Amino acid sequence: MRIISGELKGSILYIPKDKETRPLKDLARESIFNLLSHSNKISLKLEQTNVLDLYSGSGSFGLECLSRKAKIVYFVEKNINAIEILEKNIDKLKVKNKIKIFCNDIFKLIENKNILKLKFDIIFCDPPFKDKNIEKLIKLIFNKNLLNKKGVIILHRNKNFKDKFPDYFKILDTRIYGISKIIFGKLSY
Numbered sequence: 001m002r003i004i005s006g007e008l009k010g011s012i013l014y015i016p017k018d019k020e021t022r023p024l025k026d027l028a029r030e031s032i033f034n035l036l037s038h039s040n041k042i043s044l045k046l047e048q049t050n051v052l053d054l055y056s057g058s059g060s061f062g063l064e065c066l067s068r069k070a071k072i073v074y075f076v077e078k079n080i081n082a083i084e085i086l087e088k089n090i091d092k093l094k095v096k097n098k099i100k101i102f103c104n105d106i107f108k109l110i111e112n113k114n115i116l117k118l119k120f121d122i123i124f125c126d127p128p129f130k131d132k133n134i135e136k137l138i139k140l141i142f143n144k145n146l147l148n149k150k151g152v153i154i155l156h157r158n159k160n161f162k163d164k165f166p167d168y169f170k171i172l173d174t175r176i177y178g179i180s181k182i183i184f185g186k187l188s189y
Helices: 026-038 060-067 080-093 106-111 134-143
Strands: 050-054 072-077 099-103 120-125 147-158 169-177 180-187
Touching: 026 060, 026 147, 026 169, 026 180, 050 060, 060 072, 060 080, 060 120, 072 080, 080 099, 106 134, 120 134, 134 147, 134 180
Parallel strands: 050 072, 050 120, 072 099, 120 147
Antiparallel strands: 147 180, 169 180
């Protein structure tokens, strides 16, 4: 796994060896960033964005954002093995001054929004495919007002899952890559 573009292009990332963490494949990641940069449906410039990378694993999404000049990335992961790999990647890429890591349950962390202290332009959610709390997560993001008005939520899900979403979550685009489904959406405030 590598960084695809930007200042850190070509950097090889460490990935967990366990089966609990499912890294986002290069092809899906490249497609996400192409859509963020070129889609008429998403009005967002990646430079100087605040990014929240939920279920961050090895950090490939957030680190790719930093390579493409995001302002700051908050990583949230509760698996200690994944956190160790994430920290190795951050040290290797020398981006410690642009990140915060939270080793915590996502729902508990967001409930205590005082910890986050930011509004985000991109919220990337890559929970385990079997996780059925997507609607609850989007409701919490909405209720805690974590997403900027022009911000986007990106969900990585299994293509066969039929997730339920709140009415105020508007799907902008959906793409399928192998067994993965990438959903781009925004919140109607």
